[in-house]
Amino acid sequence: MHLACVDGSLVPLAEARLPVIDDGLLRGDGVFEVVRVYAGTPFVLHEHLERMQRSADNLRLPLAVEHFIRDAHELLIATRPGDCMLRFVATRGGHRITLLEALPEGPPTIALAKIEYQPTLVLDGVKSLSYAGNMLAGRLAKERGCDEALLVTPDGRVLEAPTSSFFLVLDGAIRTPPLSEHILDSITRRRVVALANVEEQELTTADLPRATGAFIASTTREVHPVHRIDDLELDPQDAVVLDAAARTRELIASELAAVVAE
Numbered sequence: 001m002h003l004a005c006v007d008g009s010l011v012p013l014a015e016a017r018l019p020v021i022d023d024g025l026l027r028g029d030g031v032f033e034v035v036r037v038y039a040g041t042p043f044v045l046h047e048h049l050e051r052m053q054r055s056a057d058n059l060r061l062p063l064a065v066e067h068f069i070r071d072a073h074e075l076l077i078a079t080r081p082g083d084c085m086l087r088f089v090a091t092r093g094g095h096r097i098t099l100l101e102a103l104p105e106g107p108p109t110i111a112l113a114k115i116e117y118q119p120t121l122v123l124d125g126v127k128s129l130s131y132a133g134n135m136l137a138g139r140l141a142k143e144r145g146c147d148e149a150l151l152v153t154p155d156g157r158v159l160e161a162p163t164s165s166f167f168l169v170l171d172g173a174i175r176t177p178p179l180s181e182h183i184l185d186s187i188t189r190r191r192v193v194a195l196a197n198v199e200e201q202e203l204t205t206a207d208l209p210r211a212t213g214a215f216i217a218s219t220t221r222e223v224h225p226v227h228r229i230d231d232l233e234l235d236p237q238d239a240v241v242l243d244a245a246a247r248t249r250e251l252i253a254s255e256l257a258a259v260v261a262e
């Protein structure tokens with residue numbers, strides 16, 4: 001974790017620099033991706049870079065993802081990490097950053113607080129550097145004694161968490177909001193939806209009291225059970241949630257084994 005790659009050059013992390021006039025900093029104008037590294041192997045790197053290319057195209061930001069493949073390779077060779085995250089950032093100022101970060105630590109099950117949020121339609125599908133709203137939502141949730149935010153629109157539609165997708169167990173089946181709700185096309189969500197017989201349907205806050213279980217899912221969290229949404233208690237050991245977690249872990253392990261065997 002002691003090195004970074006900036007514009008293709010490895011530098012000590014503490015000495016990694018960007019010009020202060022970069023609009024990536026001044027206006028949050030740029031894109032990013034976070035890739036999980038398992039025992040030194042990045043998981044579905046190309047899927048992340050395809051999404052990063054789409055994000056950049058949507059922002060009209062020139063991007064050559066093959067540079068990030070080379071940067072990641074050099075950083076992994078030089079640092080030989082175990083389990084961690086790779087972060088890719090491309091800025092409007094034309095700079096390219098690749099970092100290794102420790103996995104966030106957290107409790108095994110979490111409490112969510114509903115936070116009002118209105119998606120910015122123009123940034124649909126874009127993992128842009130303008131994430132202050134998402135980060136603030138997480139902070140507001142913590143101020144309410146919870147671990148993470150559940151983003152809901154002012155008219156009560158349930159969307160996602162600030163950096164994770166959201167799933168609810170209703171009548172024994174898993175439901176998740178469709179991408180048409182302006183949520184991110186999460187790479188983990190794709191896997192959960194394919195594996196666990198998930199129904200994509202619009203969810204509202206009125207659905208929450210009928211739920212028996214819930215979880216959020218992301219690259220860094222995999223499947224993370226929820227034990228409470230505001231005052232609503234949920235069973236974090238819900239069999240459907242545990243099954244989704246186990247099957248997602250197995251799928252990731254088998255996809256990784258296939259990469260290592262190549």
Ligand SMILES: Cc1ncc(COP(=O)(O)O)c(C=O)c1O
Binds near residue numbers: 187
């Ligand atoms: C808004 C949002 N939703 C969902 C996710 C989960 O996406 P993934 O599974 O690709 O990590 C992220 C990831 O950062 C996110 O920012």
